[in-house]
Amino acid sequence: MSGANWQKILSPVLGIVVVGVLWEVWVWYMQWPTYKMAAPSDIGPAFWRFKELFLQYGWQTLWRTVVGLLVAVAVGTFLGMIMGLSRLMRDALYPLLVGFNAVPKATVVPVVALVFVGQHDFNTILIAFMISFFPIAVSVAIGLSTLEPEYRDILRSLGASRFTIFWKIALPKTLPEFFGALKVAVTLAFIGTNLMEIVEPHGKGLGHLFESGRINSDYPLMFAVLIALALLGILLYYVVVVLERIFAGWAERNPT
């Protein structure tokens, strides 16, 4: 491994360690009890005590977030394509989408929980999807509608079909923006999943674990859940980064 690669791994690890130490020292210095602020040294044991639950609930949170994201990618890309390729549809759909996106999802959660009562997986996926599809739709729409006419004309002048032009030019050209939006969507989808998990009773997932920590005044557990969520978020984010490297690596500036 080259020096640059070591640096890539070492610097974030160092960052985490430094923040952890500062946090520990700070809590110790302020003499805070755990119900006010847990220190990293309290969180480790909390993880250990509930390790099976963390694995089980963590998995539930993860798969529902991923499914919500996949639906968001499918629907967002579809909406983005419609809006990006048709001026009429853009004018018709854009205000609707903006309005929909402006509604705080915390207010939608109880409504959804009521409408589809008992369907916990479905509700969670639905909220994860609802909160995360917007950036994808917008980025795809902008990517397609800002395609310079010359790009289309080089193929259109040869008699290429609309689909060919989309497949060979418009889609690849939009990929960098798409992945930029997907990174935002990953984080949003997590927020959506947890909103639902925390609010709806008989819950599953890390959100539920957080809620039970709150009810039992187990503050180290609550903090441990937050850390677990952060770890899952980082994991998914880097999965997207790897996909971006593979499919849109050409858009990266060469470091020369």
Added chain:
Amino acid sequence: MTNLIELKNVKHAYQTPAGPLPVLDGLDIAVPESSFCAVVGPSGCGKSTLTRLIAGLMFPDEGEVWLHGDLVRAPRATVGMAFQNPVLLEWRSILRNVILPLEIVAPRMPEKKRVARAEQLLALVGLEGFEDKRPSELSGGMRQRASLCRAIVHRPEVLILDEPFGALDAFTREDLWQTMHDLRVEEPFTTLLITHDLRESVYLADQVVVLSGRPAATQYVLDVDMPVPRPIDSLYEPAAVEMLATLRHQIQIAQGRAPAQEATQ
């Protein structure tokens, strides 16, 4: 010799929110097979519109556009285009960029033949060894060379160039003029070049058409009577200097008719 490109009394207007904008009004152009026609005219007079009509990307309100004896009713694979912006695809290597039209026009052509064809053209324009580079790794002039290769890789009958050298510096531009002559010797296309450089038009073309200001009509046609390929020095011969003077005068007339259009592009 037959006319490969022929425009007869072409009229066209764009529909804008402020009402119809007449752009072309009585355009006549005839380009004989395997000859080179340059079109000059004031900015915004409708030159790019003209290229889109020939390529079948748009159709005129009135008049007729003929290509090789057929009325143009749709885009066709016998046309190649290059623009001021080279519009190379950054996710493809230079070689794959050049091959792109073959994927559309000749989907069944064996991969080996495609690569060989693209490599041959890239070598012809001096891009040997750059096949695997990304477009952003090339200079502006080199990108424009690659764009030219892409425009002719499928052996089109007609090559339409819309100010392809307009954004290049003077020296690079003269190099590319030379390349155009080299390509013409090797490949049998008929060319229509839009340009705002009168020297370029005289150096490259067999025929220079001057358009009037918007709405554009054919104002003047100059036959360039010099053998091809031409050394760059031929631009300083008395005959060429006289042609340049004539063209400059014609452009001034074209602009004089619509002085306010100078700034629009």
